[in-house]
Amino acid sequence: MNDDTSRRVNRGRRKLLAGLGALGAGTLLPGCDDSISRNPQVREALGSMEKLTRGAQRLVASRQSLAQEFDKSDIAPVFRANGTTDPQEPEYLRMVENGFADWQLRVDGLVNRPLELSLAQLREMPSRTQITRHDCVEGWSCIGEWTGVVLGDLLDQAEPHDNARFVVFHCADHTYGRSDLYYESLDMIESYHPQTILAYDLNGDALPVANGAPIRLRAERQLGYKHAKYVMRVEVVESFRDLYGGKGGYWEDRGYEWWAGI
Amino acid sequence: MTSPANTATDHEPPSGSPSPESSNTRLIKRHSPGTRVWHWINLVALVILLMSGLQIFNAHPTLYWGDQSLSENAVLAIGARRTAEGEARGYLQISDYRFDTTGVLGWSQHNDEYSQRAFPAWATLPGSKWLAMGRNWHFLAAWIFATSLVAYLIYTVIRRQRRRQIFPSAHQWRQMKQTFLDHARFRFHHVSDYNVIQKLTYIVVLFGLLPMLVLSGLAMSPTMDAAWPWLPEMFGGRQSARTFHFIGAVAIVLFVVIHVGLVVISGFFNNLRSMVTGTYRINVSDEANQRDER
Incomplete structure (x- = not known):
């Protein structure tokens, strides 16, 4: 390499390094100014990392790998309630008043046999009890004992179509008074995971209103916002694009990742 | 090209005029392109990780x-x-x-x-309270940081030259006391090799602190914990892992403060140049002393 080329290469390198430095300095500024974070292209680029994370986590976690289960002695004295804790929807208040006696869970959408099940019918089905750690996206964790129907058993009864790709959970509450109802969705792998249950008991007693009565979803390999409370209807779909904000969940419509594995 | 044994002739200052120090100093290639690129990528990634991490911490402080x-x-x-x-x-x-x-x-x-x-708005990314966006920034930078860390550690272990740069020689172990004394008196020897304090610091940071940050971060993921149950266990639980993640972040900040401080007082321009272009000016007599002692 003669001197001239080597100098040119060096200049090119210097430019690259200066660029990296400028990028570094640039990242210090948005601390005070959110304009970079509000840029739609930046948000899309950042959002695409979610697919990489999901792919990598699906690679290392098998379909069956279980979330850790704890001992009775690990159960928290009070299970922390978050999000909606006291729904004020008149229809819901009526159901609370009569102990969910005429509440029915609908399982429909892309299924051969739509179901309508009362709380008593759900309790008669085979159940699963698990003591697991709930991990909130905010950072805290809480251990509780959940009993409920394995979602896979319900889906087997309903017989999903071959094109079924997601299971959507429709809820009774308008979180923080917003116009849209809370909802969530799982893909078929998480829906058929052995620890994915619709829980009706917490720590041996009927699920309290604060924690999602009469039933809530437990998806133990996902963060807390996936665990929909006050579930009224389970809908099997091919795509959630036409539901609410189109991102597959209440918090997803507000910028959170659909893949809540981390 | 990256060998420290390279002679100065290819690397005279572009001006061509002889430097006043040129009688007893010599320019060498100190940092390989891999090291330099890794260093500056890390700076960007760690700034994003720290600021977005504080945003995430703020959601449950x-x-x-x-x-x-x-x-x-x-x-x-x-x-x-x-x-x-x-x-x-x-x-x-x-x-x-x-x-x-x-x-x-x-x-x-x-x-x-x-x-x-x-944490105040000036320290978080984004500045406003915005957990979803903080997480997005954090995971983008985490992917860049973790993959380049793994690549760099492999590069360090498999390359003989890198191993010699990072692991202290028998002679350096024996000279440890003297090195500490020199450091305490701010007497810095400008030689091609790292001294024992530098090497031990880099070993602790490269093989201890940085991997610990990645592992404690992963231990907070419910899917990772299902896949690798030993992960939260090695930290004593998910909340302990979160605490270690925070302690690790504080340790990185302390490391950077000391690192930048030493870079400034031991020859700011020379050090900065060695991490940008790779070229580093050594003191010929210091270097000769070091060789003789070996």
Whole structure:
């Protein structure tokens, strides 16, 4: 390499390094100014990392790998309630008043046999009890004992179509008074995971209103916002694009990742 | 090209005029392109990770030991409270000790308005309270940081030259006391090799601190914990992992402060140039002394 080329290469390198430095300095500024974070292209680029994370986590976690289960002695004295804790929807208040006696869970959408099940019918089905750690996206964790129907058993009864790709959970509450109802969705792998249950008991007693009565979803390999409370209807779909904000969940419509594995 | 044995002839200053120090100094190639690129990528990634990490921390500004968040196991909390006179004060609580941190931690100003927030807006990414976006930034930078860390550690272990740069020689171990004394007196030898303090620091950071940050971060993921149950266990539970992640971040900040301080006082331009272009000026007599001692 003669001197001239080597100098040119060096200049090119210097430019690259200066660029990296400028990028570094640039990242210090948005601390005070959110304009970079509000840029739609930046948000899309950042959002695409979610697919990489999901792919990598699906690679290392098998379909069956279980979330850790704890001992009775690990159960928290009070299970922390978050999000909606006291729904004020008149229809819901009526159901609370009569102990969910005429509440029915609908399982429909892309299924051969739509179901309508009362709380008593759900309790008669085979159940699963698990003591697991709930991990909130905010950072805290809480251990509780959940009993409920394995979602896979319900889906087997309903017989999903071959094109079924997601299971959507429709809820009774308008979180923080917003116009849209809370909802969530799982893909078929998480829906058929052995620890994915619709829980009706917490720590041996009927699920309290604060924690999602009469039933809530437990998806133990996902963060807390996936665990929909006050579930009224389970809908099997091919795509959630036409539901609410189109991102597959209440918090997803507000910028959170659909893949809540981390 | 990256060998420290390279002679100075190819690397004279572009001006061509002889430098006043040129009689007893010589330019060498110190840092390989891989090291230099890794270094500056890390700077960008770590700044994003730190600031977005503080945004995430702000969503629940308390740290605990164990699996879950029980108030009796809290070790650190940042918050705000009102005095009897109704004045809001920010505080940092570590174990039983409480410090007034009004204006910075717990209670600080953003857009001309005071509000309760653990870390102030100037330290977080984004500045406003925005957990979803903080997570997006964090995971983008985490992917870049973790993959380049793994690549760099492999590169360090498999390359003989890198191993010699990072692991102290038998002679250096014997000279350890002298090296500490020289450092304490701010006497820096400008030679091609790292001294034993530098090498030990880099080993602890490269093979201890940085991997610990990645692993404790992964231990907070419920899917990772299902896949690798040993992960939260090695930290003593998910909340302990979160606490270690925070301690690791503080350690990185301390490392950077000391690192930049030493870079400045031991020859700022020379050090910075060696990490940008790779070229580093060594002291010929220092270098000769070091060789003779070997």
